[in-house]
Amino acid sequence: MGSFPPSRGGFCPLLLFSCFAFIVSKGKDLFMAKCEVCGNEYDKVMEITWEGEKHVFDSFECAIKALAPKCEHCGVTIIGHGVESDSSFFCCAHCAHEEGVTAAVDRA
């Protein structure tokens, strides 16, 4: 740290910087949101509208934990397409068959 460079023509970089820092810190507060699963406050949250309701998460993992359906047969969390029958979700056609849903076919 040497001597601070003298301001030229009334321009004060330090004042400008503190002003900028103030705006940035205020703006950050406005965009901060809390993950509804783990409670983490984060400025890059994701918003997911699920069945008409808006949800806020800080990560895919939290979103999956809150929203992903579980296989009715084996309990696996369904992150891919899975198999849906009426109101039941299955991870694959095999699990659907095990629960008596014979119409389910894997299209993979």
Ligand SMILES: [Zn+2]
């Ligand atoms: Zn979270």
Ligand SMILES: [Zn+2]
């Ligand atoms: Zn399953």
